Amino acid sequence: MLFSFLIASVSAAPTNTTGIDRIDTNSVKIDPKYNDGRLIQRGGINRRFDDGDLTGKGGNLSGTDPRRLARLPDDLGPYLCVMLTFTSTQTIANPQYNPWFYGYPYYSYARGSWMYQWIHVPILHVSSKNENAIRNEFFGPTGYADWIDEASWGQQKLQSSDVDFITINMGNIDPIDFDLSILVQLVTAQQTYTNKINSRRFSSRPYTRTLIFQPDQPACMSTYPDYCNRAQGGILGRVGPDPTFSRYRGSVSQKWQTIAHELGHNDGLMHSGACSTSPMRERNGYWQYAASSIMGVERGKLYDINAPNRLKLGWMGPQSVVTYNAATGGVEDSAGASVLWKAYVSALNLGPAGTYRHLLLKIPCSTCTSAQDRSSTYHDGNVYVSFRGDDAAKSKYGVDDTIDWLNRLNTFERGTCTNTNLRLMTNRVHVHYQRTVQIPSELWTTLGQGESYEIAGPALVIHVCTVNDELGAVVTVGADSATAKALCP
Numbered sequence: 001m002l003f004s005f006l007i008a009s010v011s012a013a014p015t016n017t018t019g020i021d022r023i024d025t026n027s028v029k030i031d032p033k034y035n036d037g038r039l040i041q042r043g044g045i046n047r048r049f050d051d052g053d054l055t056g057k058g059g060n061l062s063g064t065d066p067r068r069l070a071r072l073p074d075d076l077g078p079y080l081c082v083m084l085t086f087t088s089t090q091t092i093a094n095p096q097y098n099p100w101f102y103g104y105p106y107y108s109y110a111r112g113s114w115m116y117q118w119i120h121v122p123i124l125h126v127s128s129k130n131e132n133a134i135r136n137e138f139f140g141p142t143g144y145a146d147w148i149d150e151a152s153w154g155q156q157k158l159q160s161s162d163v164d165f166i167t168i169n170m171g172n173i174d175p176i177d178f179d180l181s182i183l184v185q186l187v188t189a190q191q192t193y194t195n196k197i198n199s200r201r202f203s204s205r206p207y208t209r210t211l212i213f214q215p216d217q218p219a220c221m222s223t224y225p226d227y228c229n230r231a232q233g234g235i236l237g238r239v240g241p242d243p244t245f246s247r248y249r250g251s252v253s254q255k256w257q258t259i260a261h262e263l264g265h266n267d268g269l270m271h272s273g274a275c276s277t278s279p280m281r282e283r284n285g286y287w288q289y290a291a292s293s294i295m296g297v298e299r300g301k302l303y304d305i306n307a308p309n310r311l312k313l314g315w316m317g318p319q320s321v322v323t324y325n326a327a328t329g330g331v332e333d334s335a336g337a338s339v340l341w342k343a344y345v346s347a348l349n350l351g352p353a354g355t356y357r358h359l360l361l362k363i364p365c366s367t368c369t370s371a372q373d374r375s376s377t378y379h380d381g382n383v384y385v386s387f388r389g390d391d392a393a394k395s396k397y398g399v400d401d402t403i404d405w406l407n408r409l410n411t412f413e414r415g416t417c418t419n420t421n422l423r424l425m426t427n428r429v430h431v432h433y434q435r436t437v438q439i440p441s442e443l444w445t446t447l448g449q450g451e452s453y454e455i456a457g458p459a460l461v462i463h464v465c466t467v468n469d470e471l472g473a474v475v476t477v478g479a480d481s482a483t484a485k486a487l488c489p
Contacts, residue, residue, distance in 0.1 A: 211259070230250065387472050463475065
C-alpha cells in the first residue's frame with residue numbers, strides 16, 4: 001500500500017543595517033483547536049512539537065517569547081503597535097510685510113531686492129500608514145489575520161481586539177536610520193510604552209509582539225523612495241534584537257505581507273531562498289529571498305509559508321510526516337509502519353487530517369550540500385518533499401506560476417546553481433532543503449509527473465510517478481533515475 005501523503009522617531013548615530021530586510025518595490029479549515037502535534041516541555045519552555053529548534057538549542061535565546069511561556073499554541077496576540085512620530089523644523093522665506101505699505105511686501109531700492117522674513121515652521125512626521133490603514137493590513141478581507149488562519153489550517157487566529165495602538169512623539173529625535181536594536185531601547189524607555197505594558201502586566205494575556213512603525217520623511221516620498229522601505233524582526237533563538245519586536249519603515253514595508261515576514265522571524269523562521277537570476281544574488285547564484293514564500297521577497301503576492309517552515313512552526317505534527325530510511329529503503333510514518341521506496345503525498349493546503357494524510361516526506365541527508373553555503377555538508381541536513389496545488393481546499397494563499405523576469409528562479413542540481421529556470425510552481429512536487437537548526441529553507445526544484453531529481457551527495461533520486469491536480473502525487477525514492485521510475489506502481 002502507499003502512505004497517504006498529499007505533499008505547505010529618534011537620532012543617534014546611524015548604525016549598521018546588515019541583516020535588515022530590504023523590501024522590493026517592484027479551503028476546508030480544521031477546527032481552531034485542532035493540533036496534530038503536541039505540547040512538550042523542553043528547556044523550561046512550552047512549545048509545540050516541531051522538527052526544528054525554536055527554543056534556541058544550538059544558539060542562544062535573545063529574550064523570551066511570552067506566547068511560548070504563557071499562552072496556548074493556538075492563540076495569537078495581543079500585539080502592540082507603536083506609531084512613532086517626530087517633529088522637524090523647516091525654514092521658509094516669506095515676503096516681509098511693512099505696515100506703512102498697507103500690509104503688502106515691499107521692494108527695497110536701497111538693497112535692490114524684495115524684503116523677506118525667515119519663518120521656522122514645525123513639521124510633524126508620521127508613519128506612511130496611519131492606524132486605520134495598518135489595522136486594515138491586519139484585518140482586511142485579504143490580510144494578515146486571514147492569511148495566518150489559512151496557512152495554519154485554522155490553528156492560529158488573530159482577533160481585532162488583540163491589536164492595540166499607541167503613539168509616541170520623539171520630539172526632535174529622528175529615528176529614520178535606526179535599526180531595531182536602538183529602536184527597542186528608545187521605545188521601551190518611554191513612559192507611554194511602560195504604562196501600556198504595565199496595563200497587562202498581571203493579565204493572563206500579556207503583549208506577545210511589539211511592532212514599531214517608523215515615521216516617513218520627505219526623502220521617503222521623493223528623492224529616495226526605495227531607501228525608506230526597510231523592515232526588521234528579531235529572530236527567536238538567535239543572538240540579536242529582542243525576538244518579540246519588529247520595525248517597519250516606508251509604505252511598502254507596512255503591508256501585511258511584510259508584517260507576516262517579520263513576525264515569521266519573531267517565531268524563529270529564516271529566509272526562504274533559491275538559485276536566482278536576481279542582480280542581488282550571491283556570487284554562487286543563490287539569493288536568500290528568491291523562493292515563492294512569505295519568507296522570501298513578498299512583492300505584494302499572496303504567498304504562504306512553505307512546508308518545511310510549517311513543520312518548524314508546529315502547524316503539522318509527526319503524524320503528517322513520513323521519513324525515508326536509507327538503511328531499509330522504507331518510507332516510515334510516525335507509528336513505525338513502513339512502505340518500501342514510495343509515498344503518496346498530499347497537497348499542502350489540504351492540511352493535516354489525523355494519521356492518513358501526510359503532507360511532507362523527509363529525507364535525512366548528512367551528505368547534502370547547501371545551495372547557499374557549499375563549503376561543507378551538515379549532519380542535520382534534510383531534504384523535504386511536498387506537493388503544492390493551485391487552489392487546493394479553495395485556498396486564497398499559496399504559490400503561483402507568475403514569472404518575475406528580473407528575479408527568476410533557477411534549479412539547484414549536482415551541487416550547483418544552474419541556468420535552468422523554475423517556471424512552474426502549482427500542481428507540482430516541491431523539493432526543499434533545510435537543516436534541523438534554525439537556518440534558511442532552500443527551494444531546489446519543482447517536479448511534474450514523470451520527472452526525476454537527483455539529490456547530490458547521497459546518490460538518491462526522487463521520481464514523480466503520477467500527479468492528481470489539487471490532491472497530491474505518488475513519489476518514489478531510488479538509487480538512480482531508472483530504479484526510481486521502475487518503483488512506480
